[in-house]
Amino acid sequence: DGGITQSPKYLFRKEGQNVTLSCEQNLNHDAMYWYRQDPGQGLRLIYYSQIVNDFQKGDIAEGYSVSREKKESFPLTVTSAQKNPTAFYLCASSIGGASEKLFFGSGTQLSVL
């Protein structure tokens, strides 16, 4: 089945630690996105990539980093510079272009120990 796979489902970060969230898609989509969701709030864009080897900062990129070395994969690293990382992280993809639907993974809940 085609889809977007995020792992792990739950992740715990210690003080000063970097952690990486995985996002893989087999939909052959060009565009991929990372969003952060805080309780009771909408989604905020962290980073997005419209094509391999290219990515742009979203609205809240500070303390995060990404790479897009393969079309299928768009991992997100939450660095120690991100002081409030506890949130639900969602990865999404689309074919690309202005009018295409967005498809989401099932999310990763990150908490600080």
Next chain:
Amino acid sequence: KQEVTQIPAALSVPEGENLVLNCSFTDSAIYNLQWFRQDPGKGLTSLLLIQSSQREQTSGRLNASLDKSSGRSTLYIAASQPGDSATYLCAAKAAGNKLTFGGGTRVLVKP
């Protein structure tokens, strides 16, 4: 900067009643508006996407309308069922291929 608002934040209705969910946006220069459903602890599922040139989209019991001039979209769910209980989010896509999301409306359909 685009801002998307969904009011109310929560809604409770008896089973069988029609649901009306509101979404407003400040910048009418959008490419499309998308409605999503989110179950607790899960990702988002796309329900309907309305292109900027369209006035409405329908899928089964769901109907979404778009009025760009007034900056509003409405999602109608006919004859609600307990399985419709979830959070519904709208998102407007503008230049730069970026989506701006509303805060969502949490819906509870009581049997």
